[in-house]
Amino acid sequence: MKKKIDESQIYEKHHEQILQKVKNDPYALSLGIQLTKFEAGFAEASLEVQDHMVNTHGTVHGAVIYALADHVFSVACNAYGKTSVGLSTTIQFIEAAKPGDRIVARATEIKRNFRTGFYRIDILHEQNLIATMDAVSYRKDQYFIELDEQV
Numbered sequence: 001m002k003k004k005i006d007e008s009q010i011y012e013k014h015h016e017q018i019l020q021k022v023k024n025d026p027y028a029l030s031l032g033i034q035l036t037k038f039e040a041g042f043a044e045a046s047l048e049v050q051d052h053m054v055n056t057h058g059t060v061h062g063a064v065i066y067a068l069a070d071h072v073f074s075v076a077c078n079a080y081g082k083t084s085v086g087l088s089t090t091i092q093f094i095e096a097a098k099p100g101d102r103i104v105a106r107a108t109e110i111k112r113n114f115r116t117g118f119y120r121i122d123i124l125h126e127q128n129l130i131a132t133m134d135a136v137s138y139r140k141d142q143y144f145i146e147l148d149e150q151v
Contacts, residue, residue: 007080010147011040017145018081028071031064035075041109043075051099059096065103066091069121069133072107077117077137081145084117084137091133097125107135115139 011018023035028045031053037044045068053064069091077084097103103125110118121133 007082008040010081010143010145011079014081014145014147018079021144022075022078025071025074027067031067033068033071035071036104037106038075038079040079041076041112042107043072043079044104044106045072045075046102046104049097049099049101049103054099057096059098060101060103062091062093065093065097065123065131066133068103068105069107069123069131070135072105073119073121073133073135073137076107076109076119077112077135077139078144081143081147083140083142083144085140087116087136087138089133089135091131093131095125095128095130097130101125103130112139 019038031047033045033047035045047068049060053060055061103123105121105123107119107121110120117137117139119135121135122129123131
């Protein structure tokens with residue numbers, strides 16, 4: 001019988017190693033996204049909207065909001081050191097943001113099993129919800145960190 005893995009223990013024991021991996025996403029860094037919270041199944045990041053990040057109407061481009069939401073989704077679903085990739089996302093844009101605004105995204109794990117994870121991502125400007133995203137991750141077999149124990 002295969003021993004069930006306690007991924008919460010993996011998160012606790014390898015927190016720093018996992019954090020170093022997920023916070024160094026080249027695309028997120030190129031946009032200026034800053035990871036502000038990292039917990040098991042939860043991530044928060046912020047981004048200051050720059051002048052070049054707007055659309056024709058002068059409001060933040062949907063792709064920028066999506067990139068911020070996708071980054072926290074990625075961080076939250078990889079928090080246990082198991083390689084996880086996006087399987088599907090659905091985003092709803094509710095309100096606009098402008099250059100100079102600081103927007104924040106928070107990804108919360110709703111449920112996770114061996115092969116999939118389900119997440120809710122809220123994107124806010126101050127206390128105003130500007131977008132929401134529902135996301136599903138596919139959890140691969142391998143871990144991207146060195147585990148001492150047999151997995």
